[in-house]
Amino acid sequence: MKNQSSRRRFLQLTVGGVIGLSIGSKLLVKPVHAAELPHLSIDDPQAKALSYVNESTKGGSNCNSCMLIEGDASAAWRPCKIFPGKLVNAKGWCSAYAPKPA
Numbered sequence: 608m609k610n611q612s613s614r615r616r617f618l619q620l621t622v623g624g625v626i627g628l629s630i631g632s633k634l635l636v637k638p639v640h641a642a643e644l645p646h647l648s649i650d651d652p653q654a655k656a657l658s659y660v661n662e663s664t665k666g667g668s669n670c671n672s673c674m675l676i677e678g679d680a681s682a683a684w685r686p687c688k689i690f691p692g693k694l695v696n697a698k699g700w701c702s703a704y705a706p707k708p709a
């Protein structure tokens with residue numbers, strides 16, 4: 608009798624835990640869209656270290672033509688592999704600039 612009660616309690620806790628984890632993960636894990644990321648500030652320490660600017664003065668060399676930029680090519684601000692969690696200006700530039708292969 609006690610064995611059946613323990614088994615029932617174990618199943619109740621297990622099923623409840625699985626349901627709770629499923630609901631909790633859906634509520635807590637929210638995908639971050641690029642548009643929600645903050646713009647990289649030129650005052651950011653990593654930006655300063657790489658001489659990042661929002662407006663390139665290097666002719667055709669800018670974030671748009673860099674192989675490290677990601678995301679929607681038509682967006683004015685886009686993710687960059689060098690500055691995770693921030694968006695860089697498509698017209699910007701930094702010293703990590705690497706031209707896209709022709």
Ligand code: SF4
Nearest residue numbers: 670673676687701704
């Ligand atoms: S590495 Fe520098 S130049 Fe290239 S996209 Fe990122 S910020 Fe722009």
